[in-house]
Amino acid sequence: MSLRTPLSRVIGRGSAGEGVGHWWIQRVTAIALLPLTAWFVISLLGQSLQSYDAMRGWLGQPWVAVLTILLVFTLAWHSRLGVQVVVEDYVHGKGAKTTLLLLSTFVHIGAAVAGIFAILALALS
Amino acid sequence: MNQRPLSPHLGVYKFMYTMSLSILHRITGCAASFGFLVFVWWLMALASGPAAYASAMSCLGSPFAKLLLVGFTFSFVYHFCNGIRHLVWDTGRGLERAQARRSGLVVIVVSLLLTSAAVWFGCRAIDVLSTGVAP
Numbered sequence: 001m002s003l004r005t006p007l008s009r010v011i012g013r014g015s016a017g018e019g020v021g022h023w024w025i026q027r028v029t030a031i032a033l034l035p036l037t038a039w040f041v042i043s044l045l046g047q048s049l050q051s052y053d054a055m056r057g058w059l060g061q062p063w064v065a066v067l068t069i070l071l072v073f074t075l076a077w078h079s080r081l082g083v084q085v086v087v088e089d090y091v092h093g094k095g096a097k098t099t100l101l102l103l104s105t106f107v108h109i110g111a112a113v114a115g116i117f118a119i120l121a122l123a124l125s
Numbered sequence: 126m127n128q129r130p131l132s133p134h135l136g137v138y139k140f141m142y143t144m145s146l147s148i149l150h151r152i153t154g155c156a157a158s159f160g161f162l163v164f165v166w167w168l169m170a171l172a173s174g175p176a177a178y179a180s181a182m183s184c185l186g187s188p189f190a191k192l193l194l195v196g197f198t199f200s201f202v203y204h205f206c207n208g209i210r211h212l213v214w215d216t217g218r219g220l221e222r223a224q225a226r227r228s229g230l231v232v233i234v235v236s237l238l239l240t241s242a243a244v245w246f247g248c249r250a251i252d253v254l255s256t257g258v259a260p
Binding site: 027030031033034037038041045049050052055056059072075076079082083086107111112114115117118119121122 | 151154155157158161162164165168169171172174175178179182201205208209211212215243246247
């Protein structure tokens with residue numbers, strides 16, 4: 001006999017209330033990051049990294065900017081999910097765990113916004 | 126409380142190199158999270174103008190930073206390759222012990238090769254810039 005209510009079974013989100021959402025999004029972002037990071041690293045190696053004008057010209061191109069924005073957004077999301085698992089596994093105090101998770105969320109969102117803003121500033125100016 | 130059974134933990138298993146590969150995925154993931162922040166800092170420097178970009182690049186060009194970058198390149202490539210290994214496992218394939226050990230070795234070898242290639246191309250790009258000609 002199951003102690004789960006019929007409603008809980010139908011919703012299927014388990015005791016954490018999230019179901020397989022975390023697991024699934026980690027995979028979705030991982031798959032998206034394979035082509036995005038490969039494209040970015042390979043393209044970057046062909047650029048004149050030391051030259052401000054060359055880098056600005058490269059990142060400011062419409063498709064390069066769009067793909068790099070996608071890269072920053074997806075990296076931030078994937079990283080946020082990964083850091084969450086590490087914190088949940090190794091930090092056991094409730095206060096410390098909650099504080100670190102909040103801090104990680106703020107830092108990731110802040111970094112994502114900064115990265116996307118920087119690319120837009122380069123592409124639209 | 127002490128009489129209750131404990132679930133098996135790390136200490137009771139014979140060491141296998143696949144264990145190191147597993148924890149290495151986590152460690153390189155944490156390194157990649159830090160690398161993401163450095164990447165954003167670099168983007169912000171680029172958006173802030175030539176002076177900010179030049180100082181960011183001289184920061185990244187210091188010998189210590191270069192050494193870190195080589196380590197980070199391996200870390201990133203490993204997380205990339207081992208991530209593919211994890212995605213294959215998610216489809217239910219390659220979970221037999223012999224297969225998992227073999228794929229682990231493949232990941233290490235491919236990571237080392239790709240890291241060497243990336244470092245070689247990186248050094249070559251810097252040489253081209255400093256001398257103006259491809260070596």
